[in-house]
Amino acid sequence: MRAIITLITTLSIPLMILNMLGGIVSGIWLAILGEWGDVVTGIIFFFVSTWLLGFALMPSMLFVAPAAYCLEKGKTFGFIFFNALTNIYTLGLITIWCCGILFLFVKDATASSIIPRLIWSYGIATGPWAYMASKDQEGTASFIATFLAELAYLVIIFLVLFSPITLLGAIKVFGGFMAVGFIVQLSIVVMIQKEEKRFAEKSVELDE
Numbered sequence: 001m002r003a004i005i006t007l008i009t010t011l012s013i014p015l016m017i018l019n020m021l022g023g024i025v026s027g028i029w030l031a032i033l034g035e036w037g038d039v040v041t042g043i044i045f046f047f048v049s050t051w052l053l054g055f056a057l058m059p060s061m062l063f064v065a066p067a068a069y070c071l072e073k074g075k076t077f078g079f080i081f082f083n084a085l086t087n088i089y090t091l092g093l094i095t096i097w098c099c100g101i102l103f104l105f106v107k108d109a110t111a112s113s114i115i116p117r118l119i120w121s122y123g124i125a126t127g128p129w130a131y132m133a134s135k136d137q138e139g140t141a142s143f144i145a146t147f148l149a150e151l152a153y154l155v156i157i158f159l160v161l162f163s164p165i166t167l168l169g170a171i172k173v174f175g176g177f178m179a180v181g182f183i184v185q186l187s188i189v190v191m192i193q194k195e196e197k198r199f200a201e202k203s204v205e206l207d208e
Contacts, residue, residue, distance in 0.1 A: 026119035049128040091178040101125035152177035
């Protein structure tokens with residue numbers, strides 16, 4: 001797991017640069033082109049998206065208590081099941097949000113505005129998730145999900161520029177990356193459960 005985190009951290013460096021500079025450069029670019037509608041829409045999303053997504057994530061909290069209960073009682077299947085439901089909901093929401101933002105900003109793009117619109121939409125789509133992941137103190141899962149979302153969005157940007165990809169195709173590509181995220185997160189859950197079980201067994205041995 002440490003190797004995966006190290007790899008992701010290394011690959012995140014160019015993404016961090018894009019996150020910091022992409023929005024500024026693409027925003028100025030769109031302003032020069034007179035695409036003020038997209039600039040204003042993006043700024044509005046920037047201020048409200050974290051709140052909207054935080055609200056949209058609330059249903060996933062319904063699975064947290066049952067997962068914690070199953071972990072405490074040593075119920076392996078229940079713990080994995082409820083964590084899987086949480087991850088499916090979250091990753092599904094990331095997919096819907098990012099692909100929706102992509103469609104919103106690219107549907108009316110012209111040859112001259114397609115590149116800045118794509119870069120602008122990248123920041124709007126992934127920025128809120130990166131911010132929320134940075135605030136998550138136990139954020140390994142959210143960090144991985146955000147990284148894969150950023151990577152998936154970049155892949156889709158290249159596909160939009162160099163191939164005739166449809167919205168459905170973009171959703172499939174993004175969903176593929178999220179499926180990888182689901183497998184990784186589920187593996188983390190299994191590892192946590194095994195560690196908890198090991199710890200409980202050692203506690204029993206010490207008591208004896």
